[in-house]
Amino acid sequence: MNLLDQIIASKKREVALKKRVISINQLENSDLFNAKTHSLSKSIINSPFGIIAEHKRRSPSKATINHSLSVEEVANGYQNAGASGISILTDSQYFGGSLEDLIIAKASLNTPLLRKEFIIDEYQILEAKANGADAILLIAAVLSKEEIKSLSEFAHSIALEVLLEVHNLEELEQSIMPSLDIIGVNNRNLKTFEVSLQNSIDLVTQIPTDFVKISESGLNKPEGIELLKSLGFQGFLIGENFMKTDNPGAALEQFINQLKA
Numbered sequence: 103m104n105l106l107d108q109i110i111a112s113k114k115r116e117v118a119l120k121k122r123v124i125s126i127n128q129l130e131n132s133d134l135f136n137a138k139t140h141s142l143s144k145s146i147i148n149s150p151f152g153i154i155a156e157h158k159r160r161s162p163s164k165a166t167i168n169h170s171l172s173v174e175e176v177a178n179g180y181q182n183a184g185a186s187g188i189s190i191l192t193d194s195q196y197f198g199g200s201l202e203d204l205i206i207a208k209a210s211l212n213t214p215l216l217r218k219e220f221i222i223d224e225y226q227i228l229e230a231k232a233n234g235a236d237a238i239l240l241i242a243a244v245l246s247k248e249e250i251k252s253l254s255e256f257a258h259s260i261a262l263e264v265l266l267e268v269h270n271l272e273e274l275e276q277s278i279m280p281s282l283d284i285i286g287v288n289n290r291n292l293k294t295f296e297v298s299l300q301n302s303i304d305l306v307t308q309i310p311t312d313f314v315k316i317s318e319s320g321l322n323k324p325e326g327i328e329l330l331k332s333l334g335f336q337g338f339l340i341g342e343n344f345m346k347t348d349n350p351g352a353a354l355e356q357f358i359n360q361l362k363a
């Protein structure tokens with residue numbers, strides 16, 4: 103079993119347990135559930151570089167990245183630096199995140215928030231809304247076409263946008279459908295952790311124009327962003343490059359300044 107299979111197997115157990123602790127009714131009655139959402143896709147297109155900056159304490163491929171800063175500090179730093187969106191990893195077992203991180207980020211921000219999670223069940227989409235997310239991630243590598251359809255339509259029914267992550271042409275062709283807002287090409291293969299910008303370069307022309315296009319993972323050089331932008335990407339999801347510093351917000355600001363230069 104590869105790591106991605108292990109993550110999904112433990113996610114299934116986690117969701118089953120959580121359903122017994124917090125009911126759907128409780129989620130739907132939470133204050134944030136009925137709060138107005140902000141459009142991540144619009145925020146990306148309305149900005150010259152559309153950077154979604156990620157809060158990420160650790161990852162299976164890198165172990166510790168940054169455990170010393172509060173999510174509040176990181177998220178505020180990102181917002182002040184001009185992030186178009188902020189991605190909050192909520193998986194605890196492999197990434198050291200939590201839904202509480204999302205609530206804390208939401209409390210001080212008006213930048214669109216992405217719940218970064220391995221979503222396999224509608225329950226997690228309700229949780230995303232109840233904890234302040236504006237958008238959810240769906241990963242094509244772990245979902246069937248039918249699942250992507252029903253989960254994305256469900257997200258739209260509660261005013262959340264959907265980022266679909268693909269890693270190769272097969273995944274893209276199988277899963278493209280109108281109920282998606284943003285298509286993200288992951289440069290990291292979640293099964294082997296290999297990173298290559300070539301994934302983004304190869305797939306960009308295959309993504310229909312009606313979707314916002316973003317490139318994800320392993321991005322750490324302004325030149326890479328400029329190249330990908332010239333090929334048609336409108337947004338960029340970046341975590342480790344900022345999180346590995348003592349001041350992720352300042353690192354983002356510096357990165358954006360280099361892009362403008």
Ligand SMILES: O=P(O)(O)OC[C@@H](O)[C@@H](O)c1c[nH]c2ccccc12
Nearest residue numbers: 156318319320321339340341342343
């Ligand atoms: O830290 P990086 O290399 O800049 O990558 C950010 C983001 O793309 C990555 O965390 C990610 C992309 N898809 C995911 C799916 C699950 C967990 C994490 C991810």
